[in-house]
Amino acid sequence: METATPAGQRGCGTAAGTHKRTRSEEGRDERFERRERHQKVSLGKTFRGCGRKLFAGAATVQKGADGSSYAGVVTCGMVHMCTWCCARILVARADFAQQAAEAWIANGGGIVLSAHTLRHFKRQKYGTLRKRERGGLVAVLHDGWSGAYGHRSGKMWQQAKRAHGITGVLRSYEDTWGLNSGFHVHFHAMWFTERPLAPEEVEKFGKALSARWGHAVVAAGGYKPSDSCNRPGCDCGGNGHGVRVDHVDLTEAGAVGRYLFKDGDKARTEPIDGVGAEMAFGADKEGRRGGRLGPFQLGDAAATGEAEAVEAWQEREYGVFNVRKMYLSNGMKARLAELGIVDNRTDQEIAEDEGREKRTPIAVIPRDTWYQHIVPVRGRRLALLKAAESGGVAAVQKLIAEWGLVWGRDVLPAPLPEDD
Incomplete structure (x- = not known):
């Protein structure tokens, strides 16, 4: 156990010299x-x-x-847990996502950005993906994705993919916690399309995503997503939970980066612009709505000894095991490698x-x-x-x-x- 600095000794101290911190x-x-x-x-x-x-x-x-x-x-x-390792890992992941988006667009493809959320209540547990214990919000989120767009999605999704020219997806995981509403787990996704989609095509694609998501979440044991919400204390701001697809002008310099990076990373020392920012740095963001905490803000609250924050932090620590921060769909790694975008390092390798x-x-x-x-x-x-x-x-x-x-x-x- 760490202790405070003993009397008469210095902990951090002031090192010799007049070094000014950068x-x-x-x-x-x-x-x-x-x-x-x-x-x-x-x-x-x-x-x-x-x-x-x-x-x-x-x-x-x-x-x-x-x-x-x-x-x-x-x-x-x-x-998901370590502010020290997270910073280095997420810089690399954000850089990869940014380069992937730019190379794909330069090669004639298109990008569509979406967020996938769940209806949730304070009484619901964070859950886990561990074998024989699988359950809770994190399991509903992943099983919902699998049923909607993954290996259990079926022919309807395959048809929708062909209709909209979907080649693959880069997905990131985020969670926040609120004293009144509990855990909020969600995905952000960057969809790669064979060509840029017109606004009306993006809207149709969004409806296809939403329809698939609603059915799959219910099948996974979650509540049916809603388009609007009047529940007091909910973090959705009245917009409901489900799928949100945003229309972003890809020709405007930095527009996609601003969209993905608007919540930012409070602990990062150098800003990273571009499409990868929120997908990588969501872990250290502050909650969108008042009273919600990002994971590391939750850790700060727990470190003060606040009982509910400690309980939530430790519940999340157990539940986030085996949850991938970023996921690239099958085949996209090879497609991006053809464009010169390669990073095969594990999180551990990047951190070291x-x-x-x-x-x-x-x-x-x-x-x-x-x-x-x-x-x-x-x-x-x-x-x-x-x-x-x-x-x-x-x-x-x-x-x-x-x-x-x-x-x-x-x-x-x-x-x-x-x-x-």
Whole structure:
């Protein structure tokens, strides 16, 4: 368990030098600190070990032109739970989605954007996709999609696909939570069409999507979607739940990106424009309607000890297991590869990727020091990174001395790099 900084010792501290934080570093610090707070109220060992558990005999502080980081420390790769891993993964996913849309349109195809939601009530559980436990809202959402547009959709959907020239789909998952209305789970979809559809064709396609969705959701055990809603506290704003297809002028610069990115990612350090933004960054958005929280805002509330938020956070943590943040339909990967758009990395591989920039080892923290003096004290892991950035080895030496640790015994100098 993490503790507050003991009396007479410094947690984060102020590293030597007058280093002024960049916007990127400020975003990094926020993600690091939020991960620490969220881990305190989480139950899963994988997420709780992110940035804390060693997979080697020591942690190495390393520095590069774009900042500092640790080597030898576990990265969880949990896009739905971890603010640290999520940021890196979603940048890559957003970039892929943006490039896919641009390449497809440049090659003569079209794009249609849609949202697929469920009617929901506070009493309904988040649910899970786990075998022998499958149920709840998340199962209804996925089974509804499968029945409407997936492998259980039947001939009617195949006919609709041919009629509208649907080649494939890139789908993203989102959820929010409200104290009065509970969990709201939904999909955003980017449909690839053989050619750009005229507005009236998009409208017809939307009706086909909506008809299929309504029947499939009911068959999956959900409530029939409604076109309007007067229920107090509902997050739909009176528009109901079901399918929404938006008409976007693809010739207007940035229009699709603005549509998908309007809710944004509050923790991202650099803005990403384009079609992939909301599809990738919905996890860290704030709810559209007052009183609703995005997943990481829910984690913030849970970290304060608010009982209902803690319960919801832990329920979601269990239920989001095996839920794909982004899904690309069969055949589209090959079609996009023909256009030069390829990214076959898993979420874990993206989260672990430090980039191609060479990093210089600054200090080595042995296992005993790491687990006894660094991990238990909140803020120290981040403080070491900031010290390395501000003043290198000298700043790290000064900081650990303030903590009562001895350079050369508790924290070791990094070995000299081998000659290339």
